[in-house]
Amino acid sequence: MWKLRDIVVTVILSVVCGAIYMGWDWLATLTGSASPWLLGLMNGVWWIASVLVAYIVRRPGAAFLGGAVSALFEWAFGSPYGANALISGLLQGGGTEVGLLLFGWKRYSTSVLMFAGAFGGVGNILQWYFQYGGGEFSLTNQLGYIITTLISGAILAGLLPKWIDDALYRTGVLRNFEIGKQMRALSK
């Protein structure tokens, strides 16, 4: 059952991520114009909110909500992708959510989170292929984009947010959240 503080924390972390995405939009497009492979490698940052939030609150829908709300703010902050950013958020957050669902929202180990992060990449690839004209790219560029996006999702959107959350956990502020409860239960 979602608690109010889970929701507020989800939103506030999503706002932070939305601001990061907004900066990333410009940076990644600049770099991405060098090669689709490179763009793929940078992709994962765009759905860090999903694992960042889900690992803390550990409830069904957390990854999706984090993805959707952060995209909403990215858009509101003035992303060059405009309303497309929202569609990205729904797809990438949804992808990560499916990744966690496959483990029944029960397991939040490093490998599960990396898997979920990579699954968020599937959402990104769908939008890229159908909406952003990825289908027009040559086959090698397409393959390159897909492979690097999945890797990037696992590392940047899975491992990195877990690492941030673990650091936050050590500061003691997450004691009253589900992550705190489960960690304590684990150490007992």
Next chain:
Amino acid sequence: MIDQRQLTRKALPMQPRESLIRFDDVSIAYEEQSKPVIHDVSFQVREGESVLFLGPSGCGKSTLAMLCARLIPSSVEAQVKGELHYHPSLCSTGGIGYVFQDPDAQFCMIHVDDEVAFGLENVGVPRENMHSVIRASLDTVHLDVPMDAQHATFSGGMKQKLAVASALALKPKLLIFDEPTANLDPLSTRVVFEQIARLHEQGQTLIVIEHKFHALLPHMDTVVLFDRDGTVHRVGPTREVLAEEWTWMVDAGVVPAWKGKPAWLVTGTRSALESAYQPMQPRQRGRSVPVDKPAISLHGLSLQYGERTIWSNVDLTIPTGAFVAVVGPNGVGKSSLLQVMAGLQKPASGQVTWFGRALKDLSATEKQRILSFCFQNPEYQFIYERVGDELANGVVQGDLPTQVSRLLEEFGLAGLEDHSPFALSQGQKRRLSVAAMVREEHDLYLLDEPTFGQDARTQLAILERLAQLQDQGKTVVITTHDMDLVRSYATHVAVLCDGGIAFFGSPDDLCERPDVLRRAHLLADVEALDSTPEQQPQPVQLRSSGSNQPVNIRGQRGLAKYLNPPLSMLAVVATVLVGIAARELPQTLALFVWAVLLLLVVPGLSPWKVLKRLSPFLGFYVLYIWSFAAFSAVPPGAKSLHVLWYHISLPGLMNGVVLAFRMLAAVAMGVLLVASTEMTSFIVGVCQNFRLAPKFAYGILAGLRLAPLFQSEWTKLRQARQLRGKDARWPWMRPVTYALPLLTQAIRMSERVATAMEARGFVGAAANSAQGRTFYRDIRIHWWDWVYVVAVPGVALALILVLK
């Protein structure tokens, strides 16, 4: 009704009033097996009684208050033992009001009326009654602002008044104030105290937790005195308890040793300023007399934020070896004066010199050697994840250096070296920041409110250490609100008010200048409450004046006024999705034109504004077109240019142009939504019309409201890091190194906001379903909204089909 209650109280003073709360042998622990925060506490609160909780920091006062408010164990989880009796009237939603310490962490809406209405919605007050109730509650607390003012622009005192108004609107049987003035300056503190005194006179039952309690004492019937270990030392009538326990209170750290005994206890009067304020004799100071050599000189300084002049013509010479206190009301620019002295902030004009050398001639390393600076919030300074590393100013492998262990010992931090600095208590954090400050020898020590939010013991430890530095001939400058502290420790006091230095001299001389004391409201918090008429701090800046626009179309123009916000969003998203089918240049171009047309008509933007809003994206699309020119699959027969791994081709370029217009159309549709809907109405609309659980809708709004706070946090972090010479080497690395302090602060704020919302009745049906609450804003769906939802993507689709 109020009069009657008061009448009964006066007519039958000895009649035992009904008990609202009775606790017998109550203990509270936050986790199983952990030590209880509150032990075997027994006390009761009667109707109409005002109860003051006193005790050292960390003694569990707030915990017990939250139990009284029934927030424990429902909102804040804890194990409670013992017998609890609540009067049935406290058990209904809104039966207990709670005003929290942090004015920023108890609101969840953006506008004043929405904020008060939030509680009314929770208890199901019908919409037609809300407006008058809101107006009445604002009047009760003398908060004279437009209903659509944004409370983010209010001063701290005004925010607390709004919090009181929000609580009073629900007509609570019991109202709890949990250190309501901890973040306020003397004048705002006074405003809150006057409010408390007035409520008590009206017969409101009150529980108050307060450290600066002197002026409140005559208005409190009962005192509950806590001991450090979470037991109750004594409960009884205020005068009796304080008169007999004063020495104990000083020893236990409830009151700082340099605080005078409240005059009211001695004389029983509570009128004249002179009798209300009797500070102790100054501490044995001046062990080292300042030498006649300037440490810091300020010449003709002025500071501006944009158009606003904060202060000007500041000329000040601080002698070497002085202990200077900068005092003055909030918002007058004390902290910025300190920051200009430290070279952290550039003045608009004037010059700062340290020991006769202009600040701009000093190198960064020289500055770091001379100056030590302490921010008000110690967290800004923390860089490492371990207390030991923090104090050693580097990651330590193996044993800590002896100097570091000695400091840990001295500041009562021994045994905590492996903890995260962010996980310490408030007092420990402050002690750590001061310990880090004195680790290396400096010449100037500048501290922004070093005693802020600390209990008496920590205050004493910090001040004694500063006095010691001064004895060694160092120069110390602090900002503070505590005039007793100034009298006891400072050699010089600078009064900043009305945009300039109103006084600079010894504290004794300042006492001879009642005109200055009054003008800067320096004693407003200790003066007896009925000695002067209430002074209203003015709002810093009210962005909107009272417009008579109905609340649900607030801030909207053009046709957008008549549109349902969630359905507008649906129309935009549908149009963007339809746009995916556009594959030819005429199609995407037409989509873009359609979006611009909507921008002109729906929110009524001028062509110039449309251009301005879209211009930031143009550079982005140049890159975008390039990507396609270079990476597209080249159709057989088409010419292409091979450079490195790029295959630049004309068909690719065309692909890029086509897609760029499609994206630009999507951006314009996004601008359309942002320009034609207001956030509050949008989210409340999703809740009302589409049955999103209020928990999510209002949770999102609350989180949103916190977002602007990040900006100020960011600036302070940057300054703190630069001071320590530890800022990120490249600006783009800052998000990485600032992440931890920024996020811990954000998470703590979210928790507080959530608790505050629950304290206002946002529980059960009111939080879980739209039918379980009423709505102040009436967001409706009309037939034309459906037309809009179909027409906007419909026209887009028609354009795509026609131009195929």
